[in-house]
Structure formats: structure tokens, C-alpha cells
Amino acid sequence: MAQAPSPNQTNEEKCLELIAECKCAEILRELIKSKVRCWSSFCSELHKKCTSLTSEQRSLLQKTDPNITNFDIALCTKIVRNINGIKPDDAKWNSDIDDGDHSLFSSLKKIFKFRTEVIHSPDDRSLNAQELLGLVSTAFRDIQNSLKFEFNFYRELDSISMSFTRGQRSLERLPSQVDTDAVMDTGDPFASQPPQLEEELDDNIDLEMEYSLLHRFTLEERDQLKRKIRLIRKYKSRFSPYLKSPQSDAIVVYHRDDDKNKDDSVAAEKFRNTINDRIIQVGNRRVKVKVVMYDDQRFEGSKLGSLNEAYTRSTYAFLFVTKEFLANEYLKVVTESLLMDSIENETKKWRVIPFHTSPLELRRYKLPLGPNVLKSENTYGQDAGYWRRMDKLLGGKIHEREDRELDLLEEEYKEAIKIQQEDEKLAHATMALDELNLKVMQSPRYPCDGAESHQASQTSTVYDRTANDKDS
Structure with missing residues (x-):
């Protein structure tokens, strides 16, 4: 994980260290995902095979479903060196670097050398700052040209390089780099206003996470959009109901009752909270999931009108199924309407999902024939398999919410x-x-x-x- 920069570091050193700890880790993670097929088996085998792993690294690899987003540059480096087919049989990782060699193996050696010089040997470097930046930029460009990642890591690094060479402070953390200990200080040219820069960086992270659609634009276009978004946030509370209503990845439809013994609102809200604001990996970026209750106060109108508005502005409808839910006449109509829409509406095809609230042997209800044809999930037993399915379900359609x-x-x-x-x-x-x-x-x-x-x-x-x- 990225270490906080020393207060005595120059702006150049901080920039290089941030690239070594974060940007290099990001491109290595994407490379690993493109090269490793049986992920859990690979991690298990590496845990047995690699003797240089630390106890913390072993703990990460031993998990049932290791999350690669938690792997830092050190662990990613060890993993890459153990992937078959990257290193030629007669080659060595510590061999000299050939500037004319643009192979994947050579590019990785350049990244490893860059990291060693910046992190492990900062006082005994063989290359100056500009040469180091040129080394890692070449590696990123060659890897991008070879593997054609959806996200252009080289273009992002190139923009950082330009601001670095000009001495400007346009470097921003992306959603995939949200660790609070990775904040870069302002450096000498802006020493009079460091709190402002840190606040801007935090604000940029917040915007990147809240408005995941920003990844579709260039860095210059993002800056323009962020200015618009900040103005929107300032006045949104005064917007018309139509513009104030939120867009979401899913709404939770549940049974509400004045009788607390029959009311499911507390349990449904807890279920929503397990999913809402969950950070999931979508390609090479991290995205925040947005889930709202179907009767959120921001959806104005009649009872049925607000439900229709909520469903129109969501990708999925999650039915929080209980005995009381199925006994309610209004919710029966709602369920049938949603079911028909999920069958007939091409843009909402099979987007209604019943969530059972208790195991089959303990259920006090029976799902009617209509909703029973839908693929269901459970609110209980939220193990690694459950979250894999949920992340795949929601992550696969994040772009639809971004479109809206x-x-x-x-x-x-x-x-x-x-x-x-x-x-x-x-x-x-x-x-x-x-x-x-x-x-x-x-x-x-x-x-x-x-x-x-x-x-x-x-x-x-x-x-x-x-x-x-x-x-x-």
C-alpha cells in the first residue's frame, strides 16, 4: 500500500513515488487479470511455491476469493514473476535492459527497475528523475500497445509526465487509488496552500467515485465536467423533483406497515445498506454501487407514481420477499406489473429479482407462480460466492446507470x-x-x-x- 510522502521530499520525488506505488500497481493488476485464468487456484499454488512471501501477503493469497484490488505493488511484482509464458526460458528478471526491446518481458523489467530505483534505492540511483520517468513511460506505452487494455494507462501516465515536467500540480488520484495515505503534497511552488490541494484531491476522488461516468472522458474533459458537477451539487436541493430524483443501480421494493410487527422497513433498509456504496471492480476501475428504497422521498408523486419513477431511474428492482410482502394487495399488483415489464420491456429484460429473506425450510411463505419464474437470490448467507454473483450482476450493467x-x-x-x-x-x-x-x-x-x-x-x-x- 502506498506510503505517505516524507515532508522533506521534493515535488519530483513525491510524483515518482506515487507512480511507483500506485500507477505501476494498477497496470500490473490489469496485466495479471488478463493472463491468469483460474485465479483462486493460481493464488493457492503461489502461496505454496513462493518462499519470499511475507505473512501479510500469504494472508491475502489464502482467502477463499482473493481480491486483487487489495494487492500492492510488491505482491503484484511477485505474482507477475510467477506467471508462465511471460519470461523466456533462457532469460533472467535481473538481466540488463535493452532499450530496443519492446517485448512484454522487457517492459516489465523496466517497471521493476523503476520501482527499485524510486522506492528501494532513492539515495543511490543510477538514473535521474527525467530518465526514470522516460523509462516507466516507455514500459507503459509498450504494454498498452501489446495488450490493448480498455483503460489507457499510458495516456494517463503521459498526462502526469507533462505536468511533472512543467512543474504543475494537475496530478489527481483516480477511483482505484483511494487510500488516504497516498495523498501527494503540493511541493514548493504551492507551499502556501497545501490544505487546499489536499481538499481538491479528496473532492476529485469523491467526484470520480460518485460520478463513475467520468472515466469515459479525457483528463481535460473531466476537469470541465467536474466544474459542472460541483455547480450542480451546490444547487441540486433547489432543483425540480424531476431533476432531484436519483439514478440508481437497483431499487428495493418492500412491505411497509404501521404495525411494527408486520413492517419490513428496518430489515429492508439493512439489506440495502449491505449493497449501497459497495465498491466493486469494473474492468480496471473501482465503482460505487447505488441502491435506493423504492419509496425514497426524492421520488415525488402518488404512491404508484413514485414507484414508477424509481423503477424508470434504476437498472434492477430487488423484491424483499417476506410473508407480509406477499400478503399485501398493493404489492401483489406491483409485483405483477414489474414481472410483465421485465418480460416485455427490452430495456428491462429480466431485471426484477426476488430476494428470499429466509432459507427454504424456514419460510412462512410460498412465492406465487409468476414471480417464481424469475431467478432469485437470498439476503442471508452472504458468503464470497454471493458477493461474486452480486458484483457480476451489478457491475455488468453499471454502464446503463452511467448512460442515464x-x-x-x-x-x-x-x-x-x-x-x-x-x-x-x-x-x-x-x-x-x-x-x-x-x-x-x-x-x-x-x-x-x-x-x-x-x-x-x-x-x-x-x-x-x-x-x-x-x-x-
Whole structure:
């Protein structure tokens, strides 16, 4: 895991260390996923075969379903060196690097040398900062050209390199690098405002995770979109209900009752919380899952109207099945409607999933014939297999929620601009009124004190008496 930079490090050193610990780990993880087929078996075999593993690394490999996103650069390096077919039989990992060799094996050697020079031998380097950056950039470019990853690691590194060579501070952490100990300080050129940079980095991580659609754009386009998103967030509470309603990967449909003994809301909310905000791996990026309750207050309208709005803005509908759920007449209609839509609507094909709340032998209910044709899941027994299925289910359709969010983004931005302009007009009008009041107060005709004040008081009294006489 990335170590926090030393306060005495230069901006160059911090940048190089961040690349070595994080960016190199990211491209190695993607390479491992493309080369290893039977992941659990491979990890088990490596655990037995590799004698240089630390106790922490062994613990990560021993898990039932090892999560590669938890593997740091050190463990990724050991894994890569043990993948068959990468290293030629007559070659060695510590052999000299040939600049003219653009093979995968040579590219990996360049990454390993870069990491060794930056992390393990910072005071005894054979290459300067620019040469190190050129070495790792070449490796990233050759790997990208060879393996054609969906995410262009080289392009991202190239943008970092440009800001590095110009001495600028445009380096940002991506969603896959969310460790709080990986924050890069500002360095000398911006030493007067380090808290602001750290706040901006955290904000960028928050935006990248909350708006996963940003990965579709270049770094320059992302910066423009982030400015729009920040403005949208500022005014979203004042949007119309249509624009305020959230987009989600799934809604939870459950039984609510005034009788607490029959009410499933607490249990359903707990179930939702196990999935909502879960970070899953989608390709080479980490994405936050969004799940809402079908009766979320942000969906306005009638009971059925708000349900329709929630379902339209979600990818899946999860039915929280209990005895009370199946006995409720309203939910019977809802279930049948969702079932028919999941069969007939091409964009919602089989997107309704019943979730059983108890094992078969303990169930106090029987699923009707209609919903019974749907593939179901369970809310209990959430083991590694359960989460693999859930991550695959949700991760495979994340792009649909991103599509919907993207379609609304420009409309939300226009609404935010409109509200901002109205606020500015109001602020200008208020300022003009304040200035006018000030001028009136400062005017010599304005009765303020002494004789003029007394005269004004008498005039007011006479006027009041005249008005009373007229009323009489």
C-alpha cells in the first residue's frame, strides 16, 4: 500500500513515488487479470511455491476469493514473476535492459527497475528523475500497445509526465487509488496552500467515485465536467423533483406497515445498506454501487407514481420477499406489473429479482407462480460466492446507470446555471436597494435629529389626527 510522502521530499520525488506505488500497481493488476485464468487456484499454488512471501501477503493469497484490488505493488511484482509464458526460458528478471526491446518481458523489467530505483534505492540511483520517468513511460506505452487494455494507462501516465515536467500540480488520484495515505503534497511552488490541494484531491476522488461516468472522458474533459458537477451539487436541493430524483443501480421494493410487527422497513433498509456504496471492480476501475428504497422521498408523486419513477431511474428492482410482502394487495399488483415489464420491456429484460429473506425450510411463505419464474437470490448467507454473483450482476450493467446520468447531466447543469443567475440578480437588486437606502439616509433632506426630527414628529401627529377625523 502506498506510503505517505516524507515532508522533506521534493515535488519530483513525491510524483515518482506515487507512480511507483500506485500507477505501476494498477497496470500490473490489469496485466495479471488478463493472463491468469483460474485465479483462486493460481493464488493457492503461489502461496505454496513462493518462499519470499511475507505473512501479510500469504494472508491475502489464502482467502477463499482473493481480491486483487487489495494487492500492492510488491505482491503484484511477485505474482507477475510467477506467471508462465511471460519470461523466456533462457532469460533472467535481473538481466540488463535493452532499450530496443519492446517485448512484454522487457517492459516489465523496466517497471521493476523503476520501482527499485524510486522506492528501494532513492539515495543511490543510477538514473535521474527525467530518465526514470522516460523509462516507466516507455514500459507503459509498450504494454498498452501489446495488450490493448480498455483503460489507457499510458495516456494517463503521459498526462502526469507533462505536468511533472512543467512543474504543475494537475496530478489527481483516480477511483482505484483511494487510500488516504497516498495523498501527494503540493511541493514548493504551492507551499502556501497545501490544505487546499489536499481538499481538491479528496473532492476529485469523491467526484470520480460518485460520478463513475467520468472515466469515459479525457483528463481535460473531466476537469470541465467536474466544474459542472460541483455547480450542480451546490444547487441540486433547489432543483425540480424531476431533476432531484436519483439514478440508481437497483431499487428495493418492500412491505411497509404501521404495525411494527408486520413492517419490513428496518430489515429492508439493512439489506440495502449491505449493497449501497459497495465498491466493486469494473474492468480496471473501482465503482460505487447505488441502491435506493423504492419509496425514497426524492421520488415525488402518488404512491404508484413514485414507484414508477424509481423503477424508470434504476437498472434492477430487488423484491424483499417476506410473508407480509406477499400478503399485501398493493404489492401483489406491483409485483405483477414489474414481472410483465421485465418480460416485455427490452430495456428491462429480466431485471426484477426476488430476494428470499429466509432459507427454504424456514419460510412462512410460498412465492406465487409468476414471480417464481424469475431467478432469485437470498439476503442471508452472504458468503464470497454471493458477493461474486452480486458484483457480476451489478457491475455488468453499471454502464446503463452511467448512460442515464450522462443524459441528465447537461439538463442539470442548465438548471444550476439558471438558479445561479437568479441568485446573482437578487444579490444585485438587494445591493442596489441597500445603496439607495444609504443615500436616502445620508440626504440632507432626510429628518435625522434636533429640530427637523421634532418637526417631522409633529407633522406625523397632525397627519394621524386628520386621518382619524376622516374615518370618523
